[in-house]
Amino acid sequence: DENFAVNVSAVKRVISEKTKIIVLANPNNPTGTPTPQRDILELVDTGVPVLADEAYVEFSSETVTRLVSQYKNLMVLRTFSKWAGLAGLRIGYGIFPPKIAEYLLRIKLPFTINVAAVVAVRESLADLDYLLDRVRAIVAERERLFGELNKLKWLKPFPSQANFIFCHVLKGKASEIQQELQNKGILVRYFDLPLLRNSIRITAGKPEHTDALIKALRELGEEIDG
DSSP: TTTTOHHHHHHHHHHOOOOOOOOSSSSOOTTTTOOHHHHHHHHHTTOOOOOEEEETTOOOSSOOGGGGOOOOSSSEEEEEESSOGGGGGOEEEEEEHHHHHHHHHHHSSSOSSSSSHHHHHHHHHHHHHHHHHHHHHHHHHHHHHHHTTTTTTTEOOOOSSSSSEEEESSSHHHHHHHHHHHHTTTTEEEEEEEEEEEEEEEEEEOOOHHHHHHHHHHHHHHHHHH
């Protein structure tokens, strides 16, 4: 819908005998929108296999991980890329019903992860308290960032449960704003796709990063307003 929530009724209407799997990014990327547990379970109740990609779940309050053991057609993917900062090592894991896990083990490649990734994961788990503290700090800064962005009349930020905030650009061009920010040493991503027209995505960082970004956006806003 207009707030990027999954329309469960619409999904159910198009399910047919050709439907093999339903994949949900939860929270969604690039909008940060979560799909409530009740909506995911409504799709699970259709009998179609449902895969929840929870790449950003550590920044969120919505997860169906603990429900996998109760359903034969619910699966979850997790990663160390976001919350633990191991994106370049391509390391993650899946939580599956036993029968699906057994099948996947039969067809998987013999060598799927490298030694560096294994070492990095072990060290991350050994320092779990520190990493989760950083996640909490990012969530707090994300909320502050949302509040500051919401004060800018030419941007429309959407509530997020990821480590970024998605915004519609109401005045000006997203591509030009992205370039102007880049010229100031601030990197954001812009979108110009059918469902994501004239939009930018901003990652939450340290407090000083938020301060620098908001200062730059206010200056750009003055230029846009003329």
